[in-house]
Amino acid sequence: MDLRRRALEIHEEKKGKIEINSRVKINTKEDLSLAYTPGVAEPCKEIKEDRDKVYKYTSKGNTVAVVTDGTAVLGLGDIGVEASLPVMEGKAILFKEFAGIDSFPICINSKDIDTIVETVKLISANFGGINLEDISAPRCFEIERRLKEELDIPVFHDDQHGTAIVVLAGLINSCKIIDKDIKDLNIVIAGAGAAGIAISKLLINLGIKNIYICDSKGAIYKEREDLNGIKKEMAEITNPDSQRGQLKDIISNKDVFIGVSAPDILNYKDIEKMNEDAIVFALSNPNPEIDPLEAKKGKARIIATGRSDYPNQINNVLAFPGIFRGALDIRAEEITEEMKIESAIAIAEIIEEEDLNEQNIIPDSFNKDIAIKVAEAVKRLYENGRK
DSSP, X not given: OOHHHHHHHHHHHHTSSOOOXXXXXXXXXXXXHHXXXXXXHHHHHHHHHOGGGHHXXXXXXXXXXXXXXXXXXXXXXXXXXXXXXXXXXXXXXXXXXXXXXXXXXXXXOOOOHHHHHXXXXXXXXXXXXXXXXXXXXXXXXXXXXXXXXXXXXXXXXXXXXXXXXXXXXXXXXXXXXXXXXXXXOEEEEEOOSHHHHHHHHHHHHHTOOEEEEEETTEEOOTTOSSOOHHHHHHHTXXXXXXXXXXXXXXXXXXXXXXXXXXXXXXXXXXXXXXOTTOEXXXXXXXXXXXXXXXXXXXXXXXXEESOTTSSSBOOGGGTHHXXXXXXXXXXXXXXXXXXXXXXXXXXXXXXXXXXXXXXXXXXXXXXXXXXXXXXXXXXXXXXXXXX
């Protein structure tokens, strides 16, 4: 039986992938009185007097909303909120399986930024955190920015920051193998959407200066006149020597290629233009920007993709469960850049240095220690900041 049939059958059989379970059994009248009326009035009155006690008496502190508008779903694009629901349910079970976090899909049938922001704000009392998912760029940047400003709970766009964190973890370990200082890398990024922008910003915050972003029209630089707001912002802090041209030109003499764009846009001759010990992260799904065998033919030393059937899978599940676990545990009001960097370091350190090699720069997604280590890193950073 092929994957398509098996996937459809399991979704039909189970009628989706999530359900609500009760933590309190109701077998007697006393049980009913304690869990509902009249006993339920007691925590209600406590919370009325001190709203902070909502974390003490309800599930808010361990519950995350998975919010989408269905405009950038996996590799499927703008497929609508109903069609996005299986993915959001899948995200919810990943939160549960990897970090013990309860989450629920919130699919908003609007592409209007104001409507989405207002809707999330109105329902935020139910949740300890907001995970934005599969919202198209550049709208996703404004939605996240406004929600972070207007809410007092963590807001995290996983397509941006989850990808960036795992990419950074992979680069940290790659640099150990090729014996280069990560801050000295020359990096070209193909794709100026949510992931490409977030990766660039995180690497800049780490101290990497030579970053070049290419969109479908070529290099982004200050003098380009067709840039939207976020690309103009990035032009000010990337491409320090104003290189111009298409990706195939810009990739010359770079140490690292990171692709979050489209399949099959490079060949081995392009990789041959890169510096010795080239690192290629071709992350377009389901088909990468260059096939790993083709990249190897071009003398790439380290290759990663977004696929599970090749070595070195860059998978967001390595990041978001642990980050939210740590943020919820410490009641963080936001997920900071420092938390993201510490999370990347924690992911990288899962692999012992003696086990590092070109085929093993990223830990396996099923390693349950990862979420624990990432959560510990987030909490440790928070505690150190309070001292």
